[in-house]
Amino acid sequence: MTSTPLKAALIQEINHGSADANLCVIAERVAQAAAAGARLVLLQELHNGAYFCQHESSAEFDRAEAIPGPSTDRLSALAAEHGVVMIASLFERRAAGLYHNTAVVFEADGRLLGKYRKMHIPDDPGFYEKFYFTPGDLGFEPIQTSVGKIGVLVCWDQWYPEAARLMALAGAEVLVYPTAIGWDPDDSQDEKQRQREAWLLSHRGHAVANGIPVLSCNRTGFEASPIGASGIQFWGSSHALGPQGEFLAEAGTDNPEILYANLDMARSEHVRRIWPFLRDRRIDAYGDLLKRYRD
Numbered sequence: 001m002t003s004t005p006l007k008a009a010l011i012q013e014i015n016h017g018s019a020d021a022n023l024c025v026i027a028e029r030v031a032q033a034a035a036a037g038a039r040l041v042l043l044q045e046l047h048n049g050a051y052f053c054q055h056e057s058s059a060e061f062d063r064a065e066a067i068p069g070p071s072t073d074r075l076s077a078l079a080a081e082h083g084v085v086m087i088a089s090l091f092e093r094r095a096a097g098l099y100h101n102t103a104v105v106f107e108a109d110g111r112l113l114g115k116y117r118k119m120h121i122p123d124d125p126g127f128y129e130k131f132y133f134t135p136g137d138l139g140f141e142p143i144q145t146s147v148g149k150i151g152v153l154v155c156w157d158q159w160y161p162e163a164a165r166l167m168a169l170a171g172a173e174v175l176v177y178p179t180a181i182g183w184d185p186d187d188s189q190d191e192k193q194r195q196r197e198a199w200l201l202s203h204r205g206h207a208v209a210n211g212i213p214v215l216s217c218n219r220t221g222f223e224a225s226p227i228g229a230s231g232i233q234f235w236g237s238s239h240a241l242g243p244q245g246e247f248l249a250e251a252g253t254d255n256p257e258i259l260y261a262n263l264d265m266a267r268s269e270h271v272r273r274i275w276p277f278l279r280d281r282r283i284d285a286y287g288d289l290l291k292r293y294r295d
Helices: 018-034 058-063 070-084 155-159 159-171 189-210 269-276
Strands: 006-012 040-045 085-095 098-106 112-117 143-144 148-152 175-178 214-218 219-225 232-235 239-241 248-251 256-262
Touching: 006 018, 006 239, 006 269, 018 040, 018 070, 018 159, 018 239, 018 256, 040 175, 040 214, 070 098, 085 148, 085 175, 098 148, 148 269, 155 175, 155 189, 159 175, 159 189, 159 232, 189 214, 214 269, 239 269, 248 256
Parallel strands: 006 040, 040 085, 148 175, 175 214
Antiparallel strands: 006 256, 085 098, 098 112, 143 148, 214 239, 219 232, 239 248
């Protein structure tokens, strides 16, 4: 692995009202990021529109599209124009009645290198994703790119150490998380702070336990509920972490921004030598991890 730092750009944005409007803004941001020297660009979860999972409505399936399809064509051209590796996040229509929350990876020449279908699907007030998304079936397989082997996971996956570990065991050199997470405006300020800190700690734990950098790109801004609930205030806070969980960069909570971070991709080798967690794993004693719970 080269010692040359890899400049990454995380594009933290609000919803601008339509897929076309959002993709136009993304095109502007990617151009800015490339001009600033970024070679890896990460977009937030379901960036083409509003976070529609705040309610259950069959009309929302009209948002889904095939992969490859119109959005991947547009994003592919964008990656090629600016020479960046890019991770995007789309509502995939696999077949009638079969849909996924899917991240796609483009090479710097525009090729669609692969995709990851979100494995862990939440179903909570304001996050009714099980109505829309079939759990992923592509497993935890990193995608090789010109800037490294990328372990792509999506939002709710971020709470599961198993997902991060399996990506690392398959050779991922960096973990990336397109994300859509925020506060219920009715929660107390203390509760809001606890939730955000838990989210950050979870990502820092993945970096430490696996000795690799972690990138998480979140939405920002308030999105009203279509059913009259309190809506979601997405808390931004996109961030880049080094292989010991240290913050390399962190965005604010309230505004769109391009967050830049320089990743020392060679440093993981050093960290894993002094903290050889993979060496000391007791794989002979972990069989119960395949159980839902030990009664």
